Amino acid sequence: MPRVGVLALQGDVREHVSMLQELDVDVVRVRHPEDLDNLDGLVLPGGESTTIAYLLATSGIRTTLEEKINAGFSVMGTCAGLILLSREILGGRSDQWSYGALDISVRRNGYGRQIASFESPVEVKGVGVVPGVFIRAPKIERWSDEVEVLAMLDHGDGQHPVLVRHANVWGCAFHPELTLDSRVHQLFTDSL
């Protein structure tokens, strides 16, 4: 049984934990660097990316996690988590750092403010249609060839990836944890 962590600094931690528990994995809440020991993978939840980035730094997790990701540790980021894994952040603060593990450029709140949040079915490669909940979602505006696009969505301004993967790093612009459909999480845990 794989051991999967959920970064529990801020955001919808509880929903990720309960979805992973349904998938027969050992779930660990990660609040300190040592919580990352002996994990097979980590989920970075949705929340506020500036807040999570701040708490990653103050908790000491930031550098430990960076070393692990570079060494091939599996991570999946949803919404704010996707922003934290991206190479470039557009429309954010000029000083906002990210892990740069996915060669993509994401625009914070790229689909609009809270009021523009929406739900849309998303066709995921090899899985089928899953419900997509987009809340102040980041938009992937640039992606390199090394990034595998697992799902695209056209929300009125052309096709943009909403689920991507590069080797051990997965990024999702929407919130699969807020639905009853665990197949996106299953894709991640099956890869561990």
Added chain:
Amino acid sequence: MLRGGVIMDVVNPEQAKIAEDSGAVAVMALERVPSDIRRDGGVARMSDPQMIKEIQASVTIPVMAKARIGHFAEAQILQALDVDYIDESEVLTPADEENHIDKWGFTVPFVCGATNLGEALRRIGEGACLIRSKGEAGTGNVVEAVRHLRTINAQMRRLQSADAAELFSLAKDLQAPLPLVQEVAATGKLPVPLFCAGGISTPADAALVLQLGAEAVFVGSGIFKSEDPIRMAKAIVEATTHFEDAQVVARVSTGLGEAMRGAETTSLEVRLAERGW
């Protein structure tokens, strides 16, 4: 996704940036923090749209703003401004003595205050997406917020122990919609997130209310009325994340300087928590 975070009252873009830098998950844009509203008296209204726009332009995190209880025209203006959440707030002077805003008529999500479970479920019935304790805003005294959280939790436990036939009568006693009462009886929690507001002024206050079941905290006067707002803001953010870890809360509480002075709630002339029904 505000869960597990700190929402900070700010009165200008500089404070908004400090809040964002310190790890706030959202800011509440208002002209005066509650302790100043309390001191100044007079009618407290929605903030000037110009000021809300300036704050929206200065940060990337969500921006909330307050409308008076029942003042749906102020709410319409705030929605037109694209604010991320509206707080229908007892901190402002109520505009309607009987009715709250029909929040189903809006697309922007609303947060509303509650002092007990019946009030919380009435607000949810009207379309509120988030419930917060009212506390006694602007006092720096957490006692009312604790009372409200404990009351809501105790009343939810009572519903869980009731049988199906008792729920009709309990719904009547709570003056709350029956379907919501039945839902709480079945799940043991509110159908929307429960946050805490009112009088939080130290990291320990935040750790206290999170352990009492709040999922996030609003801090009003407690940050920018303290001696060192940046340190206080960061400390409350860390305490909110690590609320179960007394070592961390102890560390961030050390050498913070003076918290806001605060007031004893029994000596107040105006009790904001009694506004709304």
